[in-house]
Amino acid sequence: xxxxxxxxxxxxxxVAIVKEKNELNETVWNSYLINMKDVKLEGVLVTSxxxxxxxxxxxxxxxxxxxxxxxxxxSFVKIEPIIExxxxxNNEYWLSFYLxxxxxxxxxxxxxxxITEANFTTVPIINKKGVMII
Numbered sequence: 001x002x003x004x005x006x007x008x009x010x011x012x013x014x015v016a017i018v019k020e021k022n023e024l025n026e027t028v029w030n031s032y033l034i035n036m037k038d039v040k041l042e043g044v045l046v047t048s049x050x051x052x053x054x055x056x057x058x059x060x061x062x063x064x065x066x067x068x069x070x071x072x073x074x075s076f077v078k079i080e081p082i083i084e085x086x087x088x089x090n091n092e093y094w095l096s097f098y099l100x101x102x103x104x105x106x107x108x109x110x111x112x113x114x115i116t117e118a119n120f121t122t123v124p125i126i127n128k129k130g131v132m133i134i
Contacts, residue, residue, distance in 0.1 A: 010106035012036040015093045016123045017082060017115050018130035029115070031079040031093065034125050034132070035071040041097040044068040046079050052089030052112050059089050071097075076126050087115045108133045 014034040022028045031048070035041050046068060050061035068077050082091065089112050096105040110131065120129040 008102055008104050010095070010104050012134075013041070013095065013106070014132050014134045015079070015095070015108040016126065016130045016132040017110060018123060018126060018128050019117070020128060029082045029084065031082050032076045032123070032126060033068065033071060033079055033095065034076045034123065035073060036124060038073050039099065040073055041071040041099060043098040044071050045096045047094045048080060048092065050086040050089045050091045054088045061086060074125060088112055091115070
């Protein structure tokens with residue numbers, strides 16, 4: 001029965017989109033996985049995709065998969081760069097990982113037009129400005 005399946009809740013793990021400068025001093029946007037836990041995440045898999053509508057045209061980006069293996073406690077890992085052209089659609093990151101031999105998963109969705117400086121916060125551990133979902 002479904003009521004017998006434990007509902008494992010992901011806490012203290014976030015995804016953030018951060019605006020920063022690259023080595024050529026150009027403005028770029030990168031997505032990060034932030035582990036604010038005191039324990040390591042193992043077997044970490046992140047998928048990302050964009051979907052929605054722009055000017056009455058349905059848009060769906062490619063689905064990308066990233067195996068991050070381990071994310072140390074109180075640390076962050078870059079997932080991928082993200083281009084501003086997809087900020088007008090929903091950007092979804094689906095995270096799965098193991099903790100204490102149990103599998104956890106969570107979906108993080110940055111809604112269309114939500115990745116803006118007006119929504120910036122200071123992202124913990126990275127200590128840069130960006131949009132974050134916990």
